[in-house]
Amino acid sequence: MTAPFPIPSGRLEERFEEKSPLYQEAEAVAEANRCLYCVDAPCVKACPTSIDIPGFIRKIGTGNVRGSARTILTANLLGQSCGQVCPVEVLCAGSCVYTTWGREPIRIGKLQRYAVEAALAKDGPPLLPRKPPTGRRVACVGAGPASLAVAGYLALEGHRVEIFDRKPLPGGLNTLGVAPYKMKADQSLHEIQWILSLGDVALRAGVAVVTEPKGEGEIAARALLAEYDAVFLGLGLGDDSRLGIPGEQGAGVAGAVDFIERLKVEPGLALSGVQRAAVIGGGNTALDVAHELALLGVDVALVYRRSRAEMAGYAHELEGARVDGAHLVENRIPLEILREGGRVTGLKVARAEGGKALPHLEARAEEILPVDLVVVAIGQSRATQVALAFDGVALDAKGRVVIDPATGRTGHSKVWSGGDCVNGGDLVVTAVADGKRAARSIHAAIHATPERPAERQAEG
Ligand SMILES: Cc1cc2nc3c(=O)[nH]c(=O)nc-3n(C[C@H](O)[C@H](O)[C@H](O)COP(=O)(O)OP(=O)(O)OC[C@H]3O[C@@H](n4cnc5c(N)ncnc54)[C@H](O)[C@@H]3O)c2cc1C
Ligand code: SF4
Known part of the structure; x- marks a missing residue:
């Protein structure tokens, strides 16, 4: 697969070797067979996206990589990059029973990356089923992991999603911040290309959502409310x-x-x-x-x-x-x-x-x-001032967007938020977990609201 986004060569990051290279099939199967498939597995409890870790590892062991990838991606659409960038030492692998016995834990991150990469490299029907179009539209502000998770899950539900990012390349810090010996920018961009292919998702890169637009490349935050059924704020952090x-x-x-x-x-x-x-x-x-x-x-x-x-x-x-x-x-x-x-x-x-x-x-x-x-x-710094353009959205004393922790919904009934702009800076996997939670809540909310016929007709 070629990179879908313009990313020139001659980047310093190309000089870095991967610290944890991709498994070959035999290595993956051997490692998978070490897993004890624990009941009530502690590794699952330590995963913010609750991936069925013994379930996906067992499928690698039996040669079912597509099934394994499906298990991972159903729980975490950014399963490939999380396999590369998650600090597994303090999450799943840190809780593996082998660790508690003082032995080498299962290399869960490496197995996860292997399963997703192997499955996506094979031709075949889509890994995840997509529902028919609903005619509903959602805007995501920011194209970092939180918004990408929202966009992917809502696209699978048949909704149209438009993602706005002020930068020319999508992915937020997953593309632009993660250490190159863990994952390079083009690897993140390949994953994003797959997420965009899950359904009707459009990326509007180089467009900043602002309170008062002053020219090209800027769009008013409040205008999103008129055009979309819901808005997700995945703003990340500032300078x-x-x-x-x-x-x-x-x-x-x-x-x-x-x-x-x-x-x-x-x-x-x-x-x-x-x-x-x-x-x-x-x-x-x-x-x-x-x-x-x-x-x-x-x-x-x-x-x-x-x-x-x-x-x-x-x-x-x-x-x-x-x-x-x-x-x-x-x-x-x-x-x-x-x-x-x-x-x-x-x-x-x-x-x-x-x-x-x-x-x-x-x-x-x-x-x-x-x-x-x-x-x-x-x-x-914080980049959350724009959130105040929506009536009812509040920031806490540290400038973080305030949400209902059960749903990710803000004080405005059509606006949700998650990721670093809510937690103050954490991990890719927690941003994905936030996005998943918000997508569920947005899907439920827009289903409960009647469609606005005039606007739908205007769309053709
Ligand atoms: C140097 C560095 C290394 C890291 N390494 C790791 C790691 O190895 N593992 C790990 O799990 N986590 C790591 N993290 C943390 C992780 O990258 C973040 O927690 C995660 O990316 C947060 O996702 P997000 O979607 O909330 O925000 P971001 O990834 O920051 O994405 C936010 C996006 O919103 C866009 N945006 C903001 N405001 C607007 C606006 N008004 N209009 C349009 N677009 C807007 C930004 O341009 C950006 O693309 C690292 C962080 C840093 C800084
Ligand atoms: S705790 Fe370790 S051994 Fe048990 S299921 Fe999880 S990865 Fe496998």
Whole structure:
């Protein structure tokens, strides 16, 4: 299958090898046969999309990959990418009975990816049944995992879905943020092509939904209410947060999410002249970007204001970054980015305790890390203001969209939401689970509402 979206070659991400390559059939069957097919399986309880894990693994063992993929995709339409990007160590595999016995858990993520890729590569009738067209229309704002799950499930119910994304490439952070040694942008785009093929789904890439449109490429949020039976807000998060320290403006300093996006999809991006980098932060994004830079041959210091034990990032990701060459500089607070002739030459840091700088008077309290690049990974802002264009939709004190947790519905009866813009930033699989929940609720709600004949006739 060729990539459906324009993605040029010559991207830095192409230089990364997969850390967990696709299984061959014999390997998959051997691994599947290790599964104990537990009753009341703990791995299923740990999966946010409740995939029947022993069920799909058993089908791999008996050579029924189509059946296996169907089991996975019924529960999680992004089963292929979740097989690659899910932190299984803290989800399904972390709960596998083998783990509790101190033994190697079943490689659930690898088996999942194998089953879906093998099934989709084979010709045959559609894997998932699609109902006849209903004439109902739903708009999804954002083309990240949350919206893609909504779109796919509603398309299977026969509804027409239009997805708007302000970026030229769909997939949100699954395409533009996930570490390339887990999954590359074109792999995410192939999966999206399959989701779009599930039914009547249209992607309007490069169109931002805004409160007050000012020109081409923008559409008014409130206009969606008139045109569609329901609206789903899968807005994700906003721009990288900044440190607010001297020297931060200018070349040689980048926000982590912005930097990773360029590394993944910008052709010809070169890191020439970058030998040493400081990555500031202690979450998974900081660990990812540190790991990626280390794999590109850069000497990386991961600068965190607290101790290793207090890092929000996963221990296994820190270990992975460390093994590939990144080193942790804990208990340091960035004070200033030093420049010579505009070029970054160093990062001045203060020693810290409990996240706070030690008193300046201590001679040893400050030091300079010589670096050519500083990547700031201290979080992302919110992109949820547009949600307020819908009467009744509320944001909480942290700027997250407020929903009914049972349905994903907001305070507006025609508007649902889910994913990072609701949870403040989590995982692909939780965004998919949110999308699935919202799709169920939207389907029930629009079925309960009579169709508006005049508008349907106008559509032809
Ligand atoms: C660097 C990084 C690495 C990650 N790695 C992993 C990983 O390995 N495994 C994992 O499970 N999770 C990972 N995550 C988290 C995961 O990617 C997110 O939780 C997930 O993508 C959230 O999905 P979403 O649909 O809510 O939002 P997003 O993926 O952010 O998608 C939101 C989309 O909405 C669009 N949008 C926003 N506002 C508008 C608007 N007004 N109009 C039109 N379009 C709009 C955006 O352009 C974007 O495409 C990572 C996150 C980051 C930052
Ligand atoms: S807990 Fe482990 S062994 Fe049991 S069903 Fe799940 S994957 Fe198989």
